Amino acid sequence: MAGHNSIRDRLSCNLAAVRQQIAEAALRCQRRPEEITLVAVTKYVGSEVIRHLVAVGCHDLGESRPQDLWQKAADMTDLPVRWHLVGHLQRNKVRRTLPLIALLHSLDSLRLAEEIDKHSAALRRRTAVLLEVNISGEPAKHGFAPREMPELLPRLAALENIEIRGLMCMAALEGGPQAARANFAALRELRDRLQAVCPPGVRLDELSMGMSGDFQAAIAEGATIVRIGSALFEGIAQ
Numbered sequence: 348m349a350g351h352n353s354i355r356d357r358l359s360c361n362l363a364a365v366r367q368q369i370a371e372a373a374l375r376c377q378r379r380p381e382e383i384t385l386v387a388v389t390k391y392v393g394s395e396v397i398r399h400l401v402a403v404g405c406h407d408l409g410e411s412r413p414q415d416l417w418q419k420a421a422d423m424t425d426l427p428v429r430w431h432l433v434g435h436l437q438r439n440k441v442r443r444t445l446p447l448i449a450l451l452h453s454l455d456s457l458r459l460a461e462e463i464d465k466h467s468a469a470l471r472r473r474t475a476v477l478l479e480v481n482i483s484g485e486p487a488k489h490g491f492a493p494r495e496m497p498e499l500l501p502r503l504a505a506l507e508n509i510e511i512r513g514l515m516c517m518a519a520l521e522g523g524p525q526a527a528r529a530n531f532a533a534l535r536e537l538r539d540r541l542q543a544v545c546p547p548g549v550r551l552d553e554l555s556m557g558m559s560g561d562f563q564a565a566i567a568e569g570a571t572i573v574r575i576g577s578a579l580f581e582g583i584a585q
């Protein structure tokens with residue numbers, strides 16, 4: 348059983364390696380590494396390991412299940428963590444989730460948006476969101492269909508207590524790195540097309556795309572946020 352120091356050392360090494368790879372991928376396409384935010388997806392590990400990750404300098408943390416986020420956020424109220432929900436949010440979990448998160452990556456329906464708007468108003472805050480797009484078109488995936496976006500964007504933007512910051516996608520499971528890169532390019536192109544028809548006050552600056560297996564390709568295609576889990580926890584018992 349590894350002691351605390353060795354867990355922390357391992358996380359520190361993994362984090363440095365991932366940050367280095369992010370920086371190299373950015374520099375390869377003439378981008379500045381600081382433009383890219385690393386969200387550490389902590390769904391594989393418990394609160395004890397996460398505390399070490401925060402201690403070595405990772406403050407943006409993501410969970411894919413709301414209940415896990417609730418639990419871990421409650422365990423870590425003493426730490427300066429910005430929580431991101433990266434997975435599907437059910438409407439009956441909105442009220443409890445909103446106060447905890449800095450950014451919702453996975454807004455995927457108008458009904459969910461209306462629920463978030465209502466509860467944000469009650470909390471007297473605007474909720475920052477990304478619109479999840481099912482860019483690969485796989486039936487099992489959540490997200491808006493790309494073709495419905497031009498019509499939906501003004502309706503979402505009309506919800507005053509939601510702040511739309513950009514788009515999010517997951518790459519196709521099949522097809523390897525080439526398919527993933529094509530998906531990332533498609534999300535960026537969709538963003539560029541939507542930017543042109545954006546209602547006033549809405550900007551789609553953020554592109555949340557890229558995970559452990561494909562973040563370099565995502566950065567090459569314009570990712571501003573990468574969501575990385577397994578690469579950070581390599582070598583740590585789970």
Ligand SMILES: *Cc1c(COP(=O)(O)O)cnc(C)c1O
Pocket residue numbers: 388390411433434517558559560574575576577578
């Ligand atoms: C698990 C997860 C990730 C991280 O995946 P890794 O391949 O472990 O880096 C990113 N985004 C979402 C939505 C996830 O569920």
